[in-house]
Amino acid sequence: MDSFEQTNPKSPPDRSVDKRSRDDQPDDHCAGGGKLERRIPSRAQSIWVLAKADLSAVWSSWLCRGFFLISALITVLELKGMQSKEQAASRMLEAVYVTYLVVWMHGIIFIAGSALSREQDCLGDAILSRGVTRGEYLLGKLFARFFAILFMIGIVLLPASFWAIRQDKLIRTDTGFVMSNARDTKVQAWDPKKVYAEVGATITESSIEVGDQVRSGEIMAQLDDRFLFDELENARRGEENARNEVQNAQRRYDEATRAVAQAEDALTRAERALIAKDLLSKSEQADRETDIRSRKRDLKNSESQLRVAQDAIPTAERAVENAQARVRDARKRLSLTTITAPMSGYITEVHARASQPVGPGAHLFTIAPLDDYEVRVPIYKFDEFKRLKEGLAAYVKIENTEFTGTIARLGATTQPDRWGRDSNYAIIRFQGNETLGLLGLNADVRLALPPPETVTNRVDKIVNLLTGHGEDDVTSRTASVTSGWMLLGFGKVIGCACFLVALTILMSVAFRSTLVAILGALGFWHISNLLFDFAGLPDLSYLEMIRTMDKVLGGIADPVAELINIAVLFGFAAILGLLALATFVSRDPQK
DSSP states (O other), X not given: OOOOOOOOTTSOSOTTTOOOOGGGOOOEEOTTSOEEOOOOOOHHHHHHHHHHHHHHXXXXXXXXXXXXXXXXXXXXXXXXXXXXXXXXXXXXXXXXXXXXXXXIHHHHHHHHHTTSSTTSTTHHHHHHTTTOOHHHHHHHHHHHHHHHHHHHHHHHHHHHHHHHHHHHHHXXXXXXXXXXXXXXXXXXXXXXXXEEOSXXXXXXXXXXXXXXXXXXTOEEEEEOOHHHHHHHHHHHHHHHHHHHHHHHHHHHHHHHHHHHHHHHHHXXXXXXXXXXXXXXXXXXXXXXXXXXXXXXXXXXXXXXXXXXXXXXXXXXXXXXXXXXXXXXXXXXXXXXXXXXXXXXEEEEEEOOOTTOEEOTTOEEEEEEESSEEEEEXXXXXXXXXXXXXXXXXXXXXXXXXXXXEEEEEEEEEEEEOTTSOEEEEEEEXXXXXXXXXXXXXXXXXXXXXXXXXXXXXHHHHHHHHHHTOOGGGHHHHHSOOOHHHHHHHHHHHHHHHHHHHHHHHHHHHHHOXXXXXXXXXXXXXXXXXXXXHHTTOGGGSHHHHHHHHHHHHHTOSOHHHHHHHHHXXXXXXXXXXXXXXXXXXXXXXXX
16 A cells, blocks of 8 residues: 655665764765755655655555545435434534444554555665655654544545534524524514503593503593592492491391290280189180280281391391492492503503593503514424424514514414415514514514424434433534534544554554554454543543533533543554654664
8 A cells, every 4th residue: 555665866875874964975966077965854854755655655545545435425425314304413413423433433443554564574675765764754654644534534524514513503593493484574562452441431631642651550541530429429328328227127126026025925924814714704714815815916926027127137238238339339430530551661552532532441542561572473384383382482683683582372273474375373572672663673583493303213222322312412412513512522533533543553563463453453442441441531432422422512511621531532642653653663674
């Protein structure tokens, strides 16, 4: 794969063996007999020449070309497929980044393992023939492979990530919901209160005009209340008479009670007088029996009068209650002659003027809230309407100002809009933030739709098990992705790639076998989760990165901790690269 047949004509034959300084190098003679001074390239220039040669070899390799083309194709297909399902950018990018961590890191190991494969048998001659040091040679390889991997991953992931974020912003809100747009809707007052006359009378005074601001309880109009005062006085007199009637009924009841007691006493005396009837003559006996019958009739009449008097008391009390109700009604009707504002707001309609007679139920005024508005949004797509629910966010843009509201009501019956098209509708309520003059203006409305419900199949269950998704991850999986959090996720992928490149090249230098280096790097990558856990660095294992990638992209992870993890990955990559360099330099050239 990697060929270094290009020589550096400006380099000395062997800078590692020839210890002469650059100033002591001999000068070559040009063809015309003059002297042409040969300039020795610096160490950085030598590394750059070697890196460019290796990059050329990488690009000409079908392994690298295939890795680049296949990874780019799979990434595009993943993004387009998830976009068609209206998935959030966090989920789209999570799927792509997880694919790189799980699948494409194996290709990176193969690319890094091939760095020394073609020159493994003649490595010493390859270095000596170019007149470079072993350190320059391996640094050129490391830089070339790092740059190649960074380019092949970045040229795919960065455009794909920014495209996903852009698509997300076109149809989603900051909370991650898909948008439904409506244009040129009319701004109306939220729940305006209509003031009606509850009694029929003539308006004696009213100075309210359209546009006036009123406070809750403020007097808006006064009706003629003279006849209601008369009704109230009559009701009061009726109540007084009813109370007097209750007293009279109670007095009659007391008198009837005493009459019954007297009749019972007289009857008792008459019955006692008849006890010694054997001593009386027949004439006396007949007189006393007649007296007893008379006393019984008197007692019966007294009891009858008592029952009448007793029954009259509840009737009189009910009459008092009715009279009191008439008084209360008269007072209430009298209070209704003063028309007050039921809430604070401003007047939008005036239908009555002073000296105008009005009947009960007549519409007098309409009051709109001071800072509460609504818009009626037609929803033409039924699948969008089914996903709406009360309380979802809505964004109302009036001229150059955007207000945030919520869905207050939904209308499931089709009603024609102002263009005559049938549609369902949603009522959006929003606050005007004390902005005056919004009524009647046109507004553009964006509704926040929840993501569509998805049916989880077996493949999704396996992926969710691998990535650690559950019901508690709804926030992270539906959140919108910002550029900063996207770069953190991208940095973790690049950090893992650089770590594997350095690890593979170190194994290739240590074992002098491409196959052993690739297999060793693959084995280490798959057991790295246990090794990092054992080392107390569980966040650096790729399984933990997979589980937390949705939280990183969703912006709910700790940014400081994520930056530290990325720095540690690059630090490990640098340490492994230095170990590979030290191992390579310390060894004698191969024979």
